[in-house]
Amino acid sequence: MFILSEDSQRTQGRDAQSSNIVAGKAVAESVRTTLGPRGMDKMLVGSSGDVVITNDGATILDEMDIEHPAAQMIVEVAETQEEEVGDGTTTAAVLAGTLLGEAEDLIEQDVHATTIVEGYHEAARIAQSAVDEMVLEADVDDDLLEEVAESSMTGKGTGGLTAEALAETVVEAVRHVADDEVRRDDVAVHTQVGASSSATELVPGIVVDEEPIHDEMPGDVEDADIAILDVALEVRTGDVDAEYAIDSIDQLNAAIDHEESELRGYAETIADSGVDVVFTTEDVDDRVATHLANEGVLTFENLSSSDARKIASATGTGRVGALEDLSEDDFGHADRIRTERYGDDDLAFVEGGAAAETVTVFVRGGTEHVVDELERTIRDALDVVATALASGEVVPGAGATEIAIADRVRAEAAGVEGRKQLAVEAFADALDVVPRTLAANSGQDPIDSLVDLRAAHESEGRAGLITDGEEVTIDDPVDDGVVDPADVKREAVESATEAATMIARIDDVIAAE
Numbered sequence: 001m002f003i004l005s006e007d008s009q010r011t012q013g014r015d016a017q018s019s020n021i022v023a024g025k026a027v028a029e030s031v032r033t034t035l036g037p038r039g040m041d042k043m044l045v046g047s048s049g050d051v052v053i054t055n056d057g058a059t060i061l062d063e064m065d066i067e068h069p070a071a072q073m074i075v076e077v078a079e080t081q082e083e084e085v086g087d088g089t090t091t092a093a094v095l096a097g098t099l100l101g102e103a104e105d106l107i108e109q110d111v112h113a114t115t116i117v118e119g120y121h122e123a124a125r126i127a128q129s130a131v132d133e134m135v136l137e138a139d140v141d142d143d144l145l146e147e148v149a150e151s152s153m154t155g156k157g158t159g160g161l162t163a164e165a166l167a168e169t170v171v172e173a174v175r176h177v178a179d180d181e182v183r184r185d186d187v188a189v190h191t192q193v194g195a196s197s198s199a200t201e202l203v204p205g206i207v208v209d210e211e212p213i214h215d216e217m218p219g220d221v222e223d224a225d226i227a228i229l230d231v232a233l234e235v236r237t238g239d240v241d242a243e244y245a246i247d248s249i250d251q252l253n254a255a256i257d258h259e260e261s262e263l264r265g266y267a268e269t270i271a272d273s274g275v276d277v278v279f280t281t282e283d284v285d286d287r288v289a290t291h292l293a294n295e296g297v298l299t300f301e302n303l304s305s306s307d308a309r310k311i312a313s314a315t316g317t318g319r320v321g322a323l324e325d326l327s328e329d330d331f332g333h334a335d336r337i338r339t340e341r342y343g344d345d346d347l348a349f350v351e352g353g354a355a356a357e358t359v360t361v362f363v364r365g366g367t368e369h370v371v372d373e374l375e376r377t378i379r380d381a382l383d384v385v386a387t388a389l390a391s392g393e394v395v396p397g398a399g400a401t402e403i404a405i406a407d408r409v410r411a412e413a414a415g416v417e418g419r420k421q422l423a424v425e426a427f428a429d430a431l432d433v434v435p436r437t438l439a440a441n442s443g444q445d446p447i448d449s450l451v452d453l454r455a456a457h458e459s460e461g462r463a464g465l466i467t468d469g470e471e472v473t474i475d476d477p478v479d480d481g482v483v484d485p486a487d488v489k490r491e492a493v494e495s496a497t498e499a500a501t502m503i504a505r506i507d508d509v510i511a512a513e
Contacts, residue, residue: 020070020503021100027066027074028097031057035090036438037155037467053369055156056376057090058082070503077499081491086383087152088488091434092496098433099500102426107504111419117501119423122416123409124497126424127431130408131489134395136478140388145171147481148388149381151397156377169202169361170381174389176204176359184386188310188360189378191371194342199364200374204351205334206314207360208307210300211346212339213284214293219339221298224276226332226350228312228319232282233266233301266323267291273326277337279303279311298337300348311350314358384485393486398464398477399435401489403457406431427497438465442472449474 033040034055044052044063052063061075077096078089103116138144149167156163177186190207212219266288270278277298284292284301292299303311312319317332335352361378365371388394395401409428416424432450439449442465449465456463456474464477477483 016507018104020506021104023068023071024074024100024500024503025097025104027061027064027071028093028100030064031060031078031090032094032097032437033441034060035094035434036441038442039090039155040441051369052372054373054376056373056380057093059376061089061093070506073499073503077495080495081488084495085387085485085488085491087380088484088492091488092492094433094437095430095492096496096499098430099427099496100503102430103423103500103504106422106426109422111422113504113507115419116423116426116504119416119420120427120497120501122420123413123424123427124493126409126412127405127427127493128490130405131395131401131486131493133408134401134404134489135393135486136395136483138394140392140394142171142175144394144483145174145385145388147483148394148485149385151482151484152381152384153377156373156380165198166200166378167381169200170378170385173202173359173361174382174385176202177357178386178389182386182390184382186358187382187386188358189363189375189382190347190360191363191365191375192342192345192347193365193368193371195364195366197363197365197370197374201362203349203360203362205360206310206350206358207362208300208303208311208348208350209345210279210303210307210339210348213299213301214289216290216293217298218296219298221276221337222335224298224334224337225274225328226277226279226311226315226317226334226337227270227273227275227326227330228303228308228317228332229278229280229323229326230282230308230319230321231280231323232284233280233288233323234263234283234285263287264291267295267297269323269326271295271297274328275326275331277334279308281305281308298339310358314350384488387487388485391485391487394483395486395489396462396464396477397482397484398466398480399438399453400457400462400464400477401484402431402434403453403463405489405493407454407457435465439472442467444472 034042034057039055041053041055042060044060052059054060058078061078066072066075074093074096078093081089081092099120106116107113146167149170150163153163153166173187174182177183188206263285270292275297279300281303284299289299308319311317315332315334318330320326320330334350338349340347340349363371363374363378365374406428409424413421413424413428435453436446436450439446452474453463453465460476462476462478463474464482466473466475466477466480466482
């Protein structure tokens with residue numbers, strides 16, 4: 001009896017488990033070499049020839065064309081990590097892959113998948129408790145936040161700008177939007193090719209890709225009143241096609257005069273309102289632009305809806321849908337609006353005043369690849385700084401926290417009854433993948449480094465693998481300023497465990513044609 005279509009493929013039992021685990025491990029392995037301050041980059045070439053060069057785990061997995069459903073679950077681990085805390089994506093993916101590898105060994109030893117899942121969840125609970133114990137008893141001040149940002153950026157594409165200098169900009173940006181809560185969405189990142197990364201700066205406001213619609217308009221307006229219009233400033237046309245017969249030159253001149261009067265009326269209405277700068281989401285006729293230039297009103301047209309929303313939110317401007325409704329009550333304000341040209345690109349900077357509630361990290365770089373990677377790096381740093389500031393909890397980096405968690409899980413494994421104990425011990429072994437990978441990517445022997453790290457942890461209570469220039473040492477990462485938000489570690493353990501246990505429980509795969 002055939003229940004499934006003849007074209008369906010079905011894999012059952014150990015074969016299904018092995019296939020899924022191998023796929024998950026392969027995806028994790030693809031990003032393993034990017035981990036740490038000496039991690040390598042990946043070049044991803046799309047079908048259309050687009051090239052992405054990065055060592056950001058989430059970007060690599062997102063750009064890869066992955067079809068296997070189990071492998072896709074590892075990609076989702078990185079996506080979840082990125083959305084929740086902004087960093088630790090490679091750690092989460094590598095940990096998930098290693099947990100799958102340990103599960104595969106247990107399955108071959110006839111340990112049931114359900115037992116492995118229960119043991120992993122028990123170990124994850126112990127691990128979360130261990131993270132809590134690793135939280136530093138220190139005030140999360142600017143110096144500590146800069147260390148968090150620098151730890152996140154070290155080894156990534158910071159170009160000619162050191163991670164230390166860039167960390168100051170990141171912390172300043174997050175502090176700018178932090179009051180009762182950290183408004184991470186109020187920190188924007190704008191990239192512009194054409195200078196070295198050392199030209200990266202913090203703009204107290206927002207930056208949009210716009211240029212004045214007339215060359216004679218002022219390029220720099222201080223103490224600016226702003227209006228945002230959803231109005232087309234051009235000759236009105238009807239919805240119905242119509243033709244008009246003109247019998248004399250007087251009628252033609254009258255029609256032209258009427259058009260001119262209508263367009264001049266738009267400009268006069270705007271100028272008489274007292275507004276200094278106008279942003280509109282619609283078109284502006286060249287004749288209206290000329291009149292506005294004569295009146296000294298800086299005007300930008302064809303704004304995207306998203307840019308209009310950003311400007312409205314940052315400056316407190318109301319959006320007007322009819323020109324006759326324009327009034328001072330709808331005006332927003334900025335200390336300064338200026339336009340700058342970078343090569344062939346014109347940018348508008350809306351700075352200060354109410355706009356100071358929103359800040360923009362203006363990223364510069366010599367090539368598109370450089371600024372793209374620098375943008376990813378800064379976004380990750382902004383996320384982890386915001387996370388650390390919001391929670392007030394940081395833990396040692398450089399593999400020290402993973403060593404401590406693994407040690408705690410092993411110590412408590414003896415108290416777990418039955419075969420679950422094997423899964424708990426396997427979970428501890430999987431956690432060692434982080435310091436082992438850091439050592440391997442730094443050119444060290446992973447086994448020797450792991451042994452030395454464990455010994456240092458036992459004697460000193462806190463030890464990590466510190467990379468300083470060409471030298472790699474085992475030391476207290478806190479003394480060297482290598483720290484991470486505690487939530488990054490918690491999320492990595494949780495998401496990796498959930499993905500690994502879900503994949504390990506699958507023993508039947510039915511695939512349609």
